[in-house]
Amino acid sequence: MASHIVGYPRMGPKRELKFALESFWDGKSSAEDLQKVATDLRCSIWKQMAAAGIKYIPSNTFSFYDQVLDATAMLGAVPERYNYSGGEIGFDIYFSMARGNASVPAMEMTKWFDTNYHFIVPELGPHTKFSYSSHKAVSEYKEAKALGIETVPVLIGPVTYLLLSKPARGVEKSFSPLSLLGSILPVYKEVIAELKEAGASWIQFDEPTLVKDLESYQIEAFTKAYSELESSLSGLDVLIETYFADVPAETYKTITALKSVSGFGFDLVRGTKTIDLIKTAGFPAGKYLFAGVVDGRNIWANDLASSLTTLQALEATVGKDKLVVSTSCSLMHTAVDLVNETKLDSEIKSWLAFAAQKVVEVNALAKALAGQKDEAIFSANAVAQSSRKSSPRVTNEEVQKAAAALKGSDHRRATNVSARLDAQQKKLNLPILPTTTIGSFPQTMDLRRVRREYKAKKISEEEYVKAITEEISKVVKLQEELDIDVLVHGEPERNDMVEYFGEQLSGFAFTVNGWVQSYGSRCVKPPIIYGDVSRPKAMTVFWSKLAQSMTARPMKGMLTGPVTILNWSFVRNDQPRFETCYQIALAIKKEVEDLEAAGIQVIQIDEAALREGLPLRKSEEAFYLEWAVHSFRITNCGVQDTTQIHTHMCYSNFNDIIHSIIDMDADVITIENSRSDEKLLSVFREGVKYGAGIGPGVYDIHSPRIPSTEEIADRINKMLAVLETNILWVNPDCGLKTRKYAEVKPALTSMVAAAKLLRTQLASAK
Numbered sequence: 001m002a003s004h005i006v007g008y009p010r011m012g013p014k015r016e017l018k019f020a021l022e023s024f025w026d027g028k029s030s031a032e033d034l035q036k037v038a039t040d041l042r043c044s045i046w047k048q049m050a051a052a053g054i055k056y057i058p059s060n061t062f063s064f065y066d067q068v069l070d071a072t073a074m075l076g077a078v079p080e081r082y083n084y085s086g087g088e089i090g091f092d093i094y095f096s097m098a099r100g101n102a103s104v105p106a107m108e109m110t111k112w113f114d115t116n117y118h119f120i121v122p123e124l125g126p127h128t129k130f131s132y133s134s135h136k137a138v139s140e141y142k143e144a145k146a147l148g149i150e151t152v153p154v155l156i157g158p159v160t161y162l163l164l165s166k167p168a169r170g171v172e173k174s175f176s177p178l179s180l181l182g183s184i185l186p187v188y189k190e191v192i193a194e195l196k197e198a199g200a201s202w203i204q205f206d207e208p209t210l211v212k213d214l215e216s217y218q219i220e221a222f223t224k225a226y227s228e229l230e231s232s233l234s235g236l237d238v239l240i241e242t243y244f245a246d247v248p249a250e251t252y253k254t255i256t257a258l259k260s261v262s263g264f265g266f267d268l269v270r271g272t273k274t275i276d277l278i279k280t281a282g283f284p285a286g287k288y289l290f291a292g293v294v295d296g297r298n299i300w301a302n303d304l305a306s307s308l309t310t311l312q313a314l315e316a317t318v319g320k321d322k323l324v325v326s327t328s329c330s331l332m333h334t335a336v337d338l339v340n341e342t343k344l345d346s347e348i349k350s351w352l353a354f355a356a357q358k359v360v361e362v363n364a365l366a367k368a369l370a371g372q373k374d375e376a377i378f379s380a381n382a383v384a385q386s387s388r389k390s391s392p393r394v395t396n397e398e399v400q401k402a403a404a405a406l407k408g409s410d411h412r413r414a415t416n417v418s419a420r421l422d423a424q425q426k427k428l429n430l431p432i433l434p435t436t437t438i439g440s441f442p443q444t445m446d447l448r449r450v451r452r453e454y455k456a457k458k459i460s461e462e463e464y465v466k467a468i469t470e471e472i473s474k475v476v477k478l479q480e481e482l483d484i485d486v487l488v489h490g491e492p493e494r495n496d497m498v499e500y501f502g503e504q505l506s507g508f509a510f511t512v513n514g515w516v517q518s519y520g521s522r523c524v525k526p527p528i529i530y531g532d533v534s535r536p537k538a539m540t541v542f543w544s545k546l547a548q549s550m551t552a553r554p555m556k557g558m559l560t561g562p563v564t565i566l567n568w569s570f571v572r573n574d575q576p577r578f579e580t581c582y583q584i585a586l587a588i589k590k591e592v593e594d595l596e597a598a599g600i601q602v603i604q605i606d607e608a609a610l611r612e613g614l615p616l617r618k619s620e621e622a623f624y625l626e627w628a629v630h631s632f633r634i635t636n637c638g639v640q641d642t643t644q645i646h647t648h649m650c651y652s653n654f655n656d657i658i659h660s661i662i663d664m665d666a667d668v669i670t671i672e673n674s675r676s677d678e679k680l681l682s683v684f685r686e687g688v689k690y691g692a693g694i695g696p697g698v699y700d701i702h703s704p705r706i707p708s709t710e711e712i713a714d715r716i717n718k719m720l721a722v723l724e725t726n727i728l729w730v731n732p733d734c735g736l737k738t739r740k741y742a743e744v745k746p747a748l749t750s751m752v753a754a755a756k757l758l759r760t761q762l763a764s765a766k
Helices: 016-025 031-051 067-075 091-099 136-146 158-163 177-198 216-228 249-255 272-281 304-318 346-350 355-369 375-390 397-404 417-428 445-455 461-482 541-548 562-567 577-597 618-636 655-663 680-685 709-720 741-765
Strands: 002-004 057-059 109-111 118-120 151-156 202-206 237-241 263-267 288-294 323-327 506-509 516-519 522-524 528-534 556-560 602-606 644-649 668-671 693-696
Touching: 002 355, 016 031, 016 091, 031 057, 031 136, 031 355, 057 136, 067 091, 067 118, 067 136, 067 151, 067 158, 067 177, 118 516, 136 151, 136 177, 151 158, 151 177, 158 177, 158 216, 177 216, 216 249, 237 288, 249 272, 263 272, 272 304, 288 304, 288 355, 304 323, 304 355, 304 375, 323 355, 346 375, 355 375, 397 528, 397 577, 417 644, 445 461, 461 541, 461 741, 528 577, 541 556, 541 577, 556 577, 562 577, 562 618, 577 602, 577 618, 602 618, 618 655, 655 680, 709 741
Parallel strands: 002 323, 057 151, 151 202, 202 237, 237 263, 263 288, 288 323, 556 602, 602 644, 644 668, 668 693
Antiparallel strands: 109 118, 506 528, 516 522
């Protein structure tokens, strides 16, 4: 029985690629140094999978930024502003598209489906020229082959690539990138030809858009694409891989009829309805089913006995020699290896499986199906499953009762937002176009060292508090010098906006090396929610109160909202996600009320990941938005009218959920805008009325590029064309922790200057 891995984490067990990328970007190492680190990581991964007995090992899943940008490079689809003149695309053009450079901004970045991973959005138009401009897929296949390891080269499928694209700047918004299908297929044919010549026997096309609600013409595009590629694919086995949800019935019928395709990969963890489809609609004779029964998006050990039962039932439909055991999606969404977690509680550790362990699970299931069941592995797994179900540390009856009592109320503030804003303005006395930042300031090496030494007990609590206090004082002073209106304390005590809160809430566990890539070199270490959640004591009050004592200006209390904590954690899978979210909301509610009692007048409850969690199927959206928005309202429903509640959202498409954002009933929302070509503003141009305060981001913080005062003023003017002056705030797109002070100071100087310039112009126009 065969086994398959959809994809694997790229960063390395100790984030080797992250540090190599940042060293290269900072000019401290060469392109050759970066390539060597990448080669070593790739080869190590292939050898690990081969040693574990995996038959279908993926290649070309490694990336220096993201796999969609890799496809853009392969197709030579470089926007004109980067002055690409043809030939093999090197790091200069590649990273300019991803990060921008001194003269041009980066391309838009958005979330990869409903994950916390990001991708660079392709920009296409009717005149986009395509050419085979990156031979990475072939090079990596040959690299593995030189090690004696046969791999399955993985390409982003042509239809998914186009459906994830957007019209380039200056192109009519009505332009459909899908109309370019005939233009990109010749490049795919060239890649396929080279892979065949190199000896590849399988090719995997990732087509995750197949799980979405597609129009009939979009579904037909898959038939057109793979029919056009049929002759090129002759002699190869072809796998179409889907993930993140079940495949709709009509789509399933279309793709399983494709003649050029040998196998189909389905996510059977988040797409359980697909199992029913396979049984009721049937599965094409002679084709392979790559059954994704091992969860690629969470870190819980697989219930091997249950998965084996599922596989045996599928075997009866598909046939013994045509069933391949697989992961539900790429393992890049999980941490790398549980072996590196030497400090994790032993009981909780027994409940987990990271990427390396999931590879073993896949192979154990494949061997069991083939009649070679490893009784020791299955027995240990059964003990761990039983332990988790019966452990008293998972359940807190008091928390469950409090969450159950939430039913029957929508937890809205008693006064409407217009009246609240009036009351807040009387107290805060802010100018029009008030300026603020999103929360974090640069995380310097010294700051990271202090936190690291405190955790390792190398410095005392007194020394730690002194160092953090000095950093907060520096940040407050800088903001006052810049003349920012509503200040933040810079979050120097926090390594991560979710991890910080999880460490202080019950029901959470933490790893040392459980890093997961978010974008580029940015990695996060998601907490593990294993049990019921509560707040034993105040989490942020000490630092917020200290920061407020340093200034007469309003100081924001900074919290992470319940939906974001949920979506950016590895969440328990033994109860519905909304139940866990309500528990987190009650914990944050207590913190909000303690901040208010401590004299904090502005409290920001970030919901950066609310849109990210939106289900991929429209039929499931309303229920999610109902409990997600309700969870946010729970956190602040009890505060006074004069306490101003902010929230923040970033790097997603918000236009389709704008009414739910309004329903959150926040006083002020700051929201990413600049990197996505200000498409957020289009929703207001189309007539949506927004009465609360709103701060669409005026510059992109994920690029080192420093905007000018004129550029920011131009952005603000575009906002004023569709938003009322008295509700508009001026702020960056997101927090500043990933930037350097040499970038932050001039950028914020431009931002404040632009706000003042517009205030003067507005005053003189009266």
